[in-house]
Amino acid sequence: MSLDDPAQPVWAPPLREAAPRGLCTDCGVSRLAEPQQCGSACQFIKPDYAAMEARVHGRARDEAKPDELFFGPFRQLLRASLKAPIEGAQWTGITSRIGEKLLETGAVDAVLTMAPDADDKWKPVPVIVTKAEGMAQVRGMRMGYAPLLALLEPARARGYKRVAIIGIPCQVHALRALEKSLGFERLYVIGTPCSDNTTTANFHEFLGLLSDKPETITYLEFRADYHVELRFEDGRKKAIPFLMLPLSDLRPDFFPLTCRTCVDYTNALADITVGYMGGTGEQWLIVRNERGSELIALLGDELKTGAPENAGNRAGPVKGFMANTERSAGGLPLRRMPKWLRPIVGWLMPRVGPKGLEFGRARVEMKAIETILHLRREKPRRMKAMVPPHVWKLVAPYGLKPEAGEQD
Ligand SMILES: Cc1cc2nc3c(=O)[nH]c(=O)nc-3n(C[C@H](O)[C@H](O)[C@H](O)COP(=O)(O)OP(=O)(O)OC[C@H]3O[C@@H](n4cnc5c(N)ncnc54)[C@H](O)[C@@H]3O)c2cc1C
Ligand code: SF4
């Protein structure tokens, strides 16, 4: 379906070219009329999460409360799913259903999000959705990043005052930094976690390692049971244990430095984060503020919720991850498990490995460790500004401490 027609429910406006930047995921700010706003908005320059959390949620993460150090400020952590999962959604479709409901009830004029490119279903294209039925076109996950925030100007130019944005953490950070100057009457921010992202072009290489017919893969997800799920055009499904993935065959720069050093896995500045990490096979909601509670209430009894599971011990897997990351950040090949052992450990991990919230904590700690090790090696002078204090607290149990000049 063409996305070029502004009269249609889903419209991809023409956008300006990106300005050249160093560490950058092209969130869209450099394409605005005042691209210099990158200086104050960018997650990769000098983020101040404590101040921004306080401004957005009324308080910064409270490290005395269980789990806020890991997941950011929240009111509720929920395991959740839509009772009637939506066809084409990445999980059950909570994210796009919230957008649909906001448009259906007239709470917003527009939802800013990503549609698949007409020629490449894996490539995200920033779009403005103005009718509830348009949300069907944006369901599911694309791999890569695209300039979501460049949509702010065309949305304002069309007079939209009440807006919802669905975004990944680096986009949401910049959005929150600009929020006040945007002059929207109402802004809902629905976030997803994000990790291990890369360009869509790189992602195609990865698909090529997973199948001899990569063009027939229609769905991919890293599940919380230590498997990657693939779905194919002919309806087949395949689950590959993480340990059997060809990750060590990827080039060292397969994941850009931005995504190896991103400090906000759980999208701490969104009103609600919709992910799967703590959901043990279902979705996982982090409701962060009043607006987030409002979004959940909008779904009413369409939503099934429960307390997240919490089992296992993350210390061993996180230490193993750190040892391997030290090797790869030092330019050494990953330590591969012997081939014969991999299926056995692949079978064991879902049974004995961390589950539910403990899985979420493990992934957040792994990401924090990865940030320190890769930044220290590749851009040591950026550490002081880019690594927030809470990230140092996350890595401290594993013996990682700031070295001279790495912290204020
Ligand atoms: C690159 C990426 C990495 C992720 N990594 C994790 C992870 O490690 N752990 C975790 O718990 N969750 C992760 N997620 C979120 C997860 O995959 C699901 O998208 C989320 O749980 C919502 O599921 P849903 O069924 O509610 O979404 P749906 O109802 O299918 O809606 C998905 C929404 O996401 C938007 N979207 C799709 N692709 C992109 C993109 N590339 N950039 C920005 N927006 C996009 C769509 O436009 C749509 O609005 C990631 C998402 C992305 C995009
Ligand atoms: S990620 Fe966004 S804010 Fe940061 S440099 Fe790139 S365009 Fe600018």
Ligand code: SF4
């Ligand atoms: S991993 Fe971080 S930096 Fe990379 S796209 Fe996701 S949120 Fe942005």
